């Protein structure tokens with residue numbers, strides 16, 4: 555098992571309700587089996603967002619090392635469960651899970667999605683995320699995204715002039731493009747009810763996490779004319795089951811990083827019992843690839859997925875990064891490039907980092 559720290563700058567700072575993101579530090583994990591087949595995974599905690607530091611994930615991965623390297627005769631799910639018993643940190647064992655799925659795909663010569671279903675999608679619709687905080691900037695980003703063929707635009711709200719930006723984006727996008735908003739749980743119920751009531755006129759497809767908790771979401775959903783999706787409040791199968799019990803959302807967002815990998819994300823989707831939207835967290839294309847295969851394996855994708863984040867990064871660890879064309883992402887495997895991995899590696903990362911690939 556090789557674990558290396560990499561640093562990737564964003565093309566431009568991303569302003570969100572949890573703060574400004576300018577750089578992503580993450581870990582690429584390579585697992586090679588006894589036949590020399592390597593699978594790649596990634597750990598991409600975002601401390602401002604999930605409170606999990608990269609150093610904590612690194613320590614957990616080192617604790618997993620004996621489990622992973624000594625896992626003879628265990629299947630992927632058993633290895634991930636064994637890691638979880640050592641330390642229950644989803645952001646860390648997600649990297650193991652992703653690398654194991656990637657390796658399983660490579661061993662069989664089939665795309666990961668086809669290990670999950672006989673009829674994987676060949677491409678996945680994705681949304682464009684508009685990061686500008688002013689009306690003019692958001693309108694310009696919307697114009698470019700529509701020109702590029704995106705059928706769904708997402709505006710981060712809970713930051714500044716939300717209604718103004720949403721109005722400007724709708725005006726530019728025209729009536730046929732889906733418009734989604736994401737508050738990352740920033741509003742209280744009264745604010746969410748008022749703002750969503752006002753924004754309904756802009757034909758909002760979906761509001762992601764307008765309020766923070768499942769219970770709050772369940773109450774809000776019955777009072778607003780906009781569909782709602784649960785994201786940050788769903789971090790376990792138990793959360794998903796409660797969402798279903800309270801009939802609290804129209805859709806659930808699946809992120810493989812905080813959910814602890816693809817296996818757990820699938821269990822969460824099943825427990826939630828509503829449409830799933832697979833989203834990334836500004837990982838490299840290595841991390842996004844597994845999420846893309848998860849999306850391709852879902853029985854249906856009524857909403858565009860939030861996987862178009864590699865475009866936000868200045869650099870990536872693969873030559874052909876995973877980005878959309880005409881609003882769709884082709885389902886394919888990616889392999890990190892040795893030179894790019896080295897170029898983006900954080901040199902002063904503390905021991906015990908192995909150097910090599």
Ligand SMILES: [Mg+2]
Pocket residue numbers: 736738762763785786807
């Ligand atoms: Mg979200």
